Amino acid sequence: MAEFVVSGVATRLGNLLEQEAKFLYGVSDQFQQLQTELKRMQCFLKEADARQHESEIVMQGVAEMRDLAYDAEDIIATYALKVASNKGGSVQKALKRFACILGEGITVHRVGSKIADIMTKLSNLRKSFEGNCIRESIMQGRGPSSLNETQREQRETYPHPERIVVGLEDDTNKLVVFLLKEEGVASICGMGGLGKTTLAKMVYNHHQVKRHFDRRAWVCISQQFQRRRVWEDILISLLSPSKDQRDDIRTLNNLMLVEKIRQVQQEQTCLVILDDIWKIEDWNILREVFPMENTDSKILLSSRNKNLALYVDPRGLHELQCLNNEKSWELLEKIAISWRSDSLTKTKMEKLGKEMIGYCGGLPLAITILGGLLAAKKIEEWEDVLRHVKSYLYEQPDLRLTNVMGLSYDDLPCHLKPCFLYLAHFPEDFEIPRKELTRMWMGEGFISQIQNRGGREDTMEDVGERYLQELVQRCMVQVGKNGSLGKIRTCRIHDLMREFCVSKAQQENFLQITKNPSTEESNARIGKIRRLAINLESSDNYLEGIKFNKYPYLRSLLYFVPHDNNLYLKESYFKKIRLLRVLNLENFHYYCGNLPDDIGYLIHLRFLSLKNTKIEIVPSSMGNLKCLETLDLRSQEYGMKVPNVFKNMKQLRHLYLPIYYRVSEKLELSNLHYLQTLVNVIPESIHIPSSFRFNRLRSLRTTTFLNEWEWDSDVVQVVSSCPDIYKLNLHRLIKKLPKAHQFSPNLAKLTLWRTGLEEDPMATLEKLSNLKILRLLFNSFLGKNMVCSQRGFPLLQSLVLSELRYLEEWRVYEGAAPNLLHLEIRECWCLMTIPDGLSFIATLQKLEINDMPKSFKDRLDKGGPDFYKVQHVPSLVFQQCDRE
16 A cells, blocks of 8 residues: 555656646745655655564564655645646736745745655654565565465365365356366455355366376465466376485476476376466466467466456356355254254344354355354354454454455456455445446546547546456456446445454554544544545434544545435534545535635646535635536535636536536536536527537537426537537437537437437437447437337447337337347336347346336237247236236
């Protein structure tokens, strides 16, 4: 963590020196010295981070280094904003600048003094690290991976079968069939504690495997990968040599050793199991000892890294899942109860045990630890375990669960560690929206640079999605809901992984979590609190107990409150937390419906969510938030007044307006050159110069003023001003669609709602060559007939027709929508039947019929006159189709 923080600060300082050199008069030399010192400290931090557990002094040093880096970034960011606000060439700005010279001189002196203080502390820290032999270990090439031989020995695994196993029979059989009959490399993938090694042991010791393979080898790789050691272990395990033969093997040079391993596998049928392999680079080193052709030998590997398994061979991927409730209870019962003789005691234990099993989340390792703990206790002690079950799971003497989770965290690259720890903000079982999460990461500076892949420019949003995907592939985060076009919509974190995440975040002083802020002072950790999550599980107004003057260094403040709550805050606190970068006030309410004017003091803010906050007036002081990247004002409240302040937010990338809002003057958006998302915009409420283009806009949703459903002629101008639009939602009367050539060629998702079209929209929309998702909702089309022509909709995958109340006939010609996967028809009550042409769409996987007349359903059911049109569709779903 500290390594990432220091690296980020050094990079941003370098960018500032490069871009604003002529404006950094008086402090540029000190900034350069600070950057140099930070880069020197990076040389120590990778080693020091890995050795924190060995020394309290090193642990304190790493924490101090992290805080110093944050302090330096706060100074840099504040000074950079002053520079940006004062530079310029106009007479007015020059006069204003002249008037501020004295104040700037004082600022420069203060900044210089603070930097000098940080430099002194950094120098002292470096000496402390050197005194703890950190530098010597680097100079000798002794990286973190070779620091602790005891740890490596503790992670070693062996092929001896487990005594009690539950729920892996089907998995074992599938893998055995693959190894005996299929081509390719088999792999077992899943999060730590799921039983990957246990399953590999069951395969290794399976009677069919023993009979089929002449020789078997079991080799544990783990994180301390040493090529020569692994090669020797493979050959020794395959040959079972005598002591003298082992000594001979160790004298072979690398080339001879590799050739010998390959020779054995080609001459005999061998199975090599590589347990607990972590990195693609390790596999690339190992693969040369495995002949992939002209051999009957096989490889089975286990890994927490799904990317590794897919890279090696996607055909053989086998993903382990958590145990269900029934299997979880079976495992606990076998370990802790089945062997007892007193039936009355067993009955009581069963009741308590079933309550406790839920805390394990189906994770076999957690159930095994809990079962072993309960097996050693009498019934009288079980109730105490139930009351403190999470503490018992994490505080066992061997710390197995903590160590297993910790291995996954330690293996993360430094840029993913803060992204993972940030998940600790969110409550248990919370569905975390992908977009909000990645944009919070951006706001914190975890994704500070655009990276290039294959010559294509990636946005920070693209990079953030890759970071999340990597956490998913490493089995540290789970996919919650999938969105359209295969993207993650929400994610979540396993309960026990979250417990580890929270524990690690608090250990690193990364954040503080409170459920009752009135007691937060007694629970606060020593040191500067930079992130605060307030999880209120009821409508009790604990917020009055928060003393924000105790949190001047906050960078993230996230509230999690019930949707229907009575929480109102009368006093503003924004002046007290001026370094804030991320602020989530979703579902929160302000007294009298007014957001305080001092929101304008949060000049460092990058992410601000006021979603569902019942605010009536947005203050003009919000125009001071010039660093904002994401602003969410979505609300169901009618008539929020929005001032013309967005023109000042030149870094804005995502703007969500209220569903209905008022303006006193048109909103000027032509300064927003980075804007990618614009939601709930009323075309009449904005000023767009005729030549202006939203060149980066990817997602647009238009709406209309409350109670003003007049025909709109501005939609053509708005759509035409977005040449790269990817997602478009038109929520207003437009009477007639723009021409096909006026839509972006990149448009992939289109939603029409209450557009009142009189002409068949399919004639235009079927020409959109990249359209993949189309939703025609509530009176978007008022006509009776709709036609999909041959070769129309070449890439369409999903089509929804909902509440088209006047539609009577829909025709689909052969060759239309050749890639359609999903079709939904809902409340189109005048539609008599589905088109004959659906029978030609062989790709259709799911057809949903919702709230349609019973006669419509009967025609499609098996035996009905129209069943032939849908008999090829694997999934046919009817819901609420009982209307006569």
